[in-house]
Amino acid sequence: MSDPYKTGMASSVRFLKKRIVKAGVVVVLKGTIENRGLRLISPQSRCVREKEIFEFMIAEDAGVCPGGTANTVRYLGFAEVVTGGSIRVGDKVLCDDRILGYVAGFDETHMPNHQNIVLMGAENATETEEKMNLESRIEIIQEVT
DSSP states (O other): OOOHHHHSGGGGOOOOOOOOEEEEEEEEEEEEESSOOEEOOSOSEEEEOTTOEEEEEEEOSTTOOTTSEEOSEEEEEEEEEEEOEEEETTOEEEETTEEEEEEEEEEOTTTTTOEEEEEEEOTTHHHHHHHOOTTOEEEEEOOOO
16 A cells, blocks of 8 residues: 555545644743654644643755755744644744744654654744743644645
8 A cells, every 4th residue: 555645645634624733832942853754654734632731843954845844943842732632744833822833844763752844933932931831822723735
């Protein structure tokens, strides 16, 4: 059986509507690793469950996408899911109502412990990061259909 993401078959399926995934920050990280070699998986969406914890980070490399590699990675933190749902490449990520970035892809290096959600940072991401605190609200909102 072939992977529908690698063959392009999945591109014919559209996410018409999905609820906002909500989470609360449980760990705030600060640091950048260069030459990380983080390999994003081909699937463009992942589901998260209530109480599940994920790590989120910003790829500083241009054009990072599913199936690609992120070499320079800025670590932001871990968050616990309050409202589960589906997260998709292109979704907008807010922290306390301020834009943090857009989902670029997912990495499973630490599975089954936790999933890495890799973002492309927004212009003011650094400012938003500096205001992030424990229990900051993370919202992942459908941006593309």
